[in-house]
Amino acid sequence: MLDELRTNPSLLKLDLYCKGLRLDDSCFIEEDGGRKILRTRAGLGSGLELILPGGLWTNAPVSEPFAAKSPYVLHKGTGANQQYWLYRDGVQVSPVDLSPRPAWYDAQTATGKPMTRIGTLQGTYLGIYQAKVCEYWTEKPQKVNCKFCSVGLNLGIDDSDEKSVDEVLEVVRAARRESGITYVDFNTGHYEGDTYLDILEPYIRRIKEELGLLIGVQTPPHRDLKRYDHLKEIGVNRVSFCFEIFNRGLFEEICPGKHAEYGLDFYLEAIRYCASLTGTGRSDEPWVTNGEIIAGLEPPGSSIRAIDWITSVGAIPTVCVFRPLVGTDLEDHEPPKTEDMIPVFQHLYEACMEKGLPIGLAPNIHVSLVLLPEECRAFSSKRYLWQSAKLAVMKKVFGRQFERKLREHDRSALNA
Numbered sequence: 549m550l551d552e553l554r555t556n557p558s559l560l561k562l563d564l565y566c567k568g569l570r571l572d573d574s575c576f577i578e579e580d581g582g583r584k585i586l587r588t589r590a591g592l593g594s595g596l597e598l599i600l601p602g603g604l605w606t607n608a609p610v611s612e613p614f615a616a617k618s619p620y621v622l623h624k625g626t627g628a629n630q631q632y633w634l635y636r637d638g639v640q641v642s643p644v645d646l647s648p649r650p651a652w653y654d655a656q657t658a659t660g661k662p663m664t665r666i667g668t669l670q671g672t673y674l675g676i677y678q679a680k681v682c683e684y685w686t687e688k689p690q691k692v693n694c695k696f697c698s699v700g701l702n703l704g705i706d707d708s709d710e711k712s713v714d715e716v717l718e719v720v721r722a723a724r725r726e727s728g729i730t731y732v733d734f735n736t737g738h739y740e741g742d743t744y745l746d747i748l749e750p751y752i753r754r755i756k757e758e759l760g761l762l763i764g765v766q767t768p769p770h771r772d773l774k775r776y777d778h779l780k781e782i783g784v785n786r787v788s789f790c791f792e793i794f795n796r797g798l799f800e801e802i803c804p805g806k807h808a809e810y811g812l813d814f815y816l817e818a819i820r821y822c823a824s825l826t827g828t829g830r831s832d833e834p835w836v837t838n839g840e841i842i843a844g845l846e847p848p849g850s851s852i853r854a855i856d857w858i859t860s861v862g863a864i865p866t867v868c869v870f871r872p873l874v875g876t877d878l879e880d881h882e883p884p885k886t887e888d889m890i891p892v893f894q895h896l897y898e899a900c901m902e903k904g905l906p907i908g909l910a911p912n913i914h915v916s917l918v919l920l921p922e923e924c925r926a927f928s929s930k931r932y933l934w935q936s937a938k939l940a941v942m943k944k945v946f947g948r949q950f951e952r953k954l955r956e957h958d959r960s961a962l963n964a
């Protein structure tokens with residue numbers, strides 16, 4: 549196992565999600581330029597942001613009780629370069645780097661808010677939880693939040709409720725200038741009247757017009773699916789729908805609000821509809837649809853069926869690993885076992901390659917919260933030579949065009 553962990557950073561990333569990490573007293577994360585551990589909106593962002601060998605960015609659980617029992621301990625080396633090292637059961641496994649904390653993390657907006665209350669880096673992209681708390685948390689007589697979710701616990705602690713367009717643009721500019729972001733991801737919960745897309749549109753338009761960055765939107769599925777044609781027209785590049793669980797009984801039990809409000813079938817219909825928009829409309833921007841699930845909340849076979857369904861309609865699965873976050877309804881649950889997760893992530897890579905899906909094309913996007921499909925290549929013995937070559941060419945062509953466009957925007961926008 550140790551040899552495998554040393555040579556396969558994808559396995560290390562997965563094993564850390566499942567087992568967590570302890571910090572030795574020699575670690576001085578913030579003093580050494582690392583990122584503070586934030587209880588962010590996304591919930592999964594509760595851990596320590598690290599860069600593993602092979603350029604794999606991750607967010608290792610450190611705050612949850614299961615992490616206190618982890619065989620992994622992070623140590624700071626005593627050599628001249630004070631390299632951080634991961635140890636497992638007392639044996640040195642791998643050097644790691646702290647994900648750099650940019651200067652804007654310690655800055656405030658012109659209105660006096662800490663910039664990290666507007667948005668935070670997750671890996672190398674900017675994540676913004678927009679607007680007020682998801683209304684499943686405030687429903688009467690009984691809240692109907694998803695049981696793994698921490699959004700309602702965190703609100704007002706690390707995120708600001710009110711984020712004006714100007715404030716968001718100020719933070720996006722800082723993140724572009726200092727952190728070189730290429731992608732901004734907006735995330736909202738459920739709001740009565742399906743207002744989430746209306747809320748996001750002014751932010752999306754300004755970022756597109758002024759900075760030309762890639763933009764993703766993760767919200768519940770709007771009841772008027774035609775709204776996604778419009779999102780595509782205004783330049784949105786990614787839509788993501790988190791149905792979390794493919795098993796109907798478990799979906800109803802763990803996501804009572806989503807079940808009552810939209811139902812699993814409507815989540816799936818939104819994914820199918822949005823994936824069918826690829827290649828339509830006037831926008832020349834790239835467009836991908838994601839269906840997001842949480843592996844570890846249902847049997848691995850059910851996660852694999854979810855991956856098959858998502859890829860069958862031309863969408864790309866996003867597979868999180870269940871993390872029993874402190875304070876949530878599932879805080880006493882165990883995280884999944886690494887060995888149960890390997891077949892799921894192997895299947896994620898193979899299903900995407902077999903369906904010819906455009907994975908790994910966007911430039912400079914390293915995601916810390918999940919293992920991306922392309923990062924799961926190491927779990928498969930299949931090589932997909934033709935498809936890999938095609939993706940490499942597409943990546944090169946898209947990367948060149950996109951970088952050129954971004955440079956043009958940078959010249960005028962970053963000094964605004």
Ligand code: SF4
Pocket residue numbers: 682683684685692693694697698699736737738805806
């Ligand atoms: S929809 Fe569920 S997961 Fe999303 S913010 Fe609301 S309670 Fe949390």
